Amino acid sequence: MNLHPQDFLLFVDVLRRESGLVLDPGQEYLLKSRLMPVADRHGVDNLEGIAREIRMGSPDMLRDVVEAMSTHETSFFRDLLPFRQLQDKVLPALMRTRDDKALRIWSAGCASGQEAYSLAMLLHDMGIAHQGWKYDILATDISHQVLEKAKAARYTAFEAQRGVPAPTLLRHFTRMDEQWAVKPHIRDAVKFRQLNLLDGAGHLGRFDLILCRNVLIYFDAATRLSVLSDLRSCLNRDGVLLLGAAETPPAEAAGLKLLDGVMGGYVRGGGE
Amino acid sequence: MMKTCLIVDDSSIVRRLASKLLEEIGFECTQAEDGQQALDACKVKMPDVMLLDWNMPVMNGIDCLKTLRAFPGGEDIKIIFCSTHSEMAQIQEALEAGADEYIMKPFDRDILKTKFRQVGVL
Structure with a gap:
């Protein structure tokens, strides 16, 4: 059955308002494929x-629709290069300028x-805790x-193996039934929290490093700029924002400038 | 020049699947049905990388790996174990025997790509 145009427009409006997700005409198939399981869960027949x-x-239905339409594609050490850049360039540079030996x-x-656990594994394997460094990793998602x-x-x-090298798997995971469980020394380094990026993030405080890879691409231009400006305001003075390497964000308008030699890396531009 | 991969597995289905996926990402593939065949092939021409099963008739993957590492030039080849064994002790054993990476079957193109990238042949 075809989706009624008024219903399609309702989903377009709701998703844009609640999560910034842009849904274009012709993407009815995406609604159907992702929302039919939601319909089943709620005992309704169709979209x-x-x-x-x-x-x-219904707030429950609204929440489930937003969650189901969000893209959760991810993997450990996704794309490899960003993690190599973090290890070789970004983290050493940040550590050179922090007397308090603390990273957020x-x-x-x-x-x-x-991604958050990959960061924890990277920091652990860099051995910075043995040099007296402390680090907090906050991980947020709308869902x-x-x-x-x-x-x-x-x-x-x-x-697990879609990204984790075998030696790293043995160091930081353990087999539990048919699954691989992250060991406590890595798991406990990450704190998770629900957050809709559209609601602002100023209350989270400031960070030395923010990773927001392949998230902004799902937003329209105005939302992208607004979220990017928020992320900028959450950066410490010389903090680094890492976006997906292929993203082309409105960095200048958001007060950011490219970080030389780091693909997808940005720092605060001029002014506060 | 295309990089070469020797796929060593007694299952023709696995060999065909791996060959198809690896050729799609730019490898020239050859095949062997057991460890001994793999060693014989390496004496003729050493591949850049080997995808190596564990349980095979004639010679298993671990024995093949240990023998190969003792060959002239056998230290340079990247070896990715690919097995249904998925216990930590088995992964450890393969790494200690000289494997560069380990894939737990079943696998897909993403996993192959990731592992080949991790050992530096992609």
């Missing part, structure tokens, strides 16, 4: 039924936690559902 409940003001790191749009998985820190063999 019309979902739209009806949203119009009636934020993984924004962390999905099921692989409660993926955060539960992230906190559980258990992954299938498929998920």
